[in-house]
Amino acid sequence: MSTPEDGVQAARIEAVVRTVLASLDGDLTSKEMVMLGELEELGRTIRRAKSEIAALRVDDIKDSHIPNATDELDAIVAHTAAATNEILDCCEVLEVMQPRVGETEAELLRQVTTRVYEACSFQDITGQRIAKVVSALHAIERRVSLVLETFAADGGRLADEMAPADAVLPVVLENGPQLPGVAMPQAEIDRLLASFD
Amino acid sequence: MALDTRTNVLIVDDYKTMLRIIRNLLKQLEFDNVEEATDGQEALAKLRQGNFGLVISDWNMQPMTGLDLLRHVRADPRLKDTPFIMITAESKTENVVAAKQAGVSNYIVKPFNAETLREKIEKVLGHVNA
Numbered sequence: 104m105s106t107p108e109d110g111v112q113a114a115r116i117e118a119v120v121r122t123v124l125a126s127l128d129g130d131l132t133s134k135e136m137v138m139l140g141e142l143e144e145l146g147r148t149i150r151r152a153k154s155e156i157a158a159l160r161v162d163d164i165k166d167s168h169i170p171n172a173t174d175e176l177d178a179i180v181a182h183t184a185a186a187t188n189e190i191l192d193c194c195e196v197l198e199v200m201q202p203r204v205g206e207t208e209a210e211l212l213r214q215v216t217t218r219v220y221e222a223c224s225f226q227d228i229t230g231q232r233i234a235k236v237v238s239a240l241h242a243i244e245r246r247v248s249l250v251l252e253t254f255a256a257d258g259g260r261l262a263d264e265m266a267p268a269d270a271v272l273p274v275v276l277e278n279g280p281q282l283p284g285v286a287m288p289q290a291e292i293d294r295l296l297a298s299f300d
Numbered sequence: 301m302a303l304d305t306r307t308n309v310l311i312v313d314d315y316k317t318m319l320r321i322i323r324n325l326l327k328q329l330e331f332d333n334v335e336e337a338t339d340g341q342e343a344l345a346k347l348r349q350g351n352f353g354l355v356i357s358d359w360n361m362q363p364m365t366g367l368d369l370l371r372h373v374r375a376d377p378r379l380k381d382t383p384f385i386m387i388t389a390e391s392k393t394e395n396v397v398a399a400k401q402a403g404v405s406n407y408i409v410k411p412f413n414a415e416t417l418r419e420k421i422e423k424v425l426g427h428v429n430a
Binding site: 187188195226231280281 | 318320325328359360389390392394397400406407410411412413414
């Protein structure tokens with residue numbers, strides 16, 4: 104991770120390059136010419152990096168891009184929650200109907216409502232995954248701020264204004280849901296638990 | 301093995317839709333005595349006031365997590381033997397081990413199905429009744 108000390112070092116490197124370039128006068132050997140060329144290129148690279156970082160418009164990232172992205176994600180959670188509750192309402196109506204139909208039909212209704220209940224738990228996992236994405240967005244925001252603080256003249260002010268990512272998280276997760284293929288399946292959890300007995 | 305569906309069950313989750321799903325699945329298993337809490341603190345208060353034979357809890361809740369709730373339950377002389385099933389999306393080995401060390405009776409990883417829920421309830425209640 105970049106630190107304010109890195110910014111000081113970058114400024115010192117640039118100062119050293121300028122000093123060395125200024126001290127080189129008179130006839131130069133071919134070796135010195137190569138070194139001069141490399142130093143000039145290094146100086147240009149540093150200047151270009153500084154101007155590119157200054158042009159990042161971190162205010163947009165902080166004030167617009169990240170809040171917009173988190174608002175959109177919040178809207179996804181709200182809409183899917185509303186839809187899930189609507190589906191659950193319908194399932195509960197189907198359950199009320201069960202005693203009024205034949206035994207075979209009632210069993211079929213029970214089976215399909217069970218499957219719907221199982222499927223609806225996607226909403227909880229989705230909410231937790233989105234919380235992880237929001238956390239990642241805030242981490243990006245913090246990193247951008249640190250880079251600006253390191254290389255751009257007024258970056259420190261922006262970094263100071265930004266709250267630590269953890270302070271704005273809506274949900275605190277231990278680790279949160281793992282990706283399919285990475286998550287430990289139920290059978291493996293059962294084996295792990297049994298190993299304690 | 302037949303389930304004792306007269307058992308008072310406390311389900312704990314900060315996500316109301318999940319409470320509704322678990323309650324409905326329990327209803328299909330013919331558990332009618334089901335109460336809800338939305339975090340560990342509320343659950344602990346209900347457990348201390350009531351007479352519950354089973355706790356089914358999420359992990360990630362604020363201000364008190366499911367793991368902290370489990371530790372409080374196991375530390376309480378009156379509640380310490382209450383069967384406790386954790387239902388969570390946390391599936392890392394370290395989480396399962398931490399829950400087991402805290403005294404969890406069983407552990408279900410989300411997303412889960414009704415059969416897994418029935419099986420784990422049967423196992424922990426059967427163990428208590430045996």
